[in-house]
Amino acid sequence: MSYIAAMRSENPDARVIIIRRAPPDFSDWEQVRALILEAFAYMDARIDPPSSALRITPQSMQEDAEKGALLLADDAGDLVGCVFVRPKGDALYLGKLAVRPGLQGAGIGRRLVDAAGEEARRLGLKALELQTRIELTENHGAFGRMGFVKIGETAHEGFDRPTSITMRANV
Template sequence: MTAANKAVSIERLPTGFDRWDELLALILNAFAYMNGVIDPPSSALTLTSENLAERTRAETVFLATAGKELLGCVFVAEKADYFYVGKLAVAPTAQGAGIGKGLLAAVERFARESGRSILELQTRIELTGNQRAFGRLGFVETARTAHPGFDRPTAVTMRKVLA
């Protein structure tokens, strides 16, 4: 059964969530295609179950699930005048079923409810498909930056102003 055949629910991380190993596996599996493609390697490779749990104390997390199966996640960090969208991940077996769009829609609702009108994210220079996908969702490139130690741009910053 594919994600398209399942009833997918998108909700904020529930109180008492304790499936950190599963959430870590979801992120690592979703980001695995980047290995050997982007330089420097994804910060996802430095994640642990423990620092994921810690991160949720400072960030809002939305999960996409079908029954008990974790299909996707997104982390949202509050900044001075916008929300930063990070670690948007969809299980490879569930990609193409609209889960990423659903997670971003939840982030947009959350931003509006919080009185914020701007979302920002970064994607890597090499991931032109991601740049196009975010562009189709209303994000526009605002900057290109370099990771420490690099003399060339390694990341594309994109913003979306909510209507």
């Protein structure tokens, strides 16, 4: 299965972003890891505990993709965004949604979420679900504008306060 979602504008020189599912033989895990680390770097001084993105490996990413799928945003062969998705109850869980920092705010994240929604519907799931850190209020707002609502809070092991919120959107 392939997701094709091209982004065009009235400007003929504008980027065309293709959203696609990583094929079974995908092997460029280091490029995905580099994108995630670049996209999540701004969080380093803001969140506690540190992001699990710092612990990802090619093997762990491959295992995550095998539990569901890896959706990629491609700009003429250049990886500019990604999200891991996997079924979780009646929802499709989105993990490590990342967009290259210079392109954040250009709609690539929304296209990835839209492709995840398409995958959820294909699987007969009712919703999308994700977690975002409690400190990242700008992310709460961005996901809210995509139709996500807060459904809960969780605390990482060893913490006596909420460290993340869970958000959900119907598909």
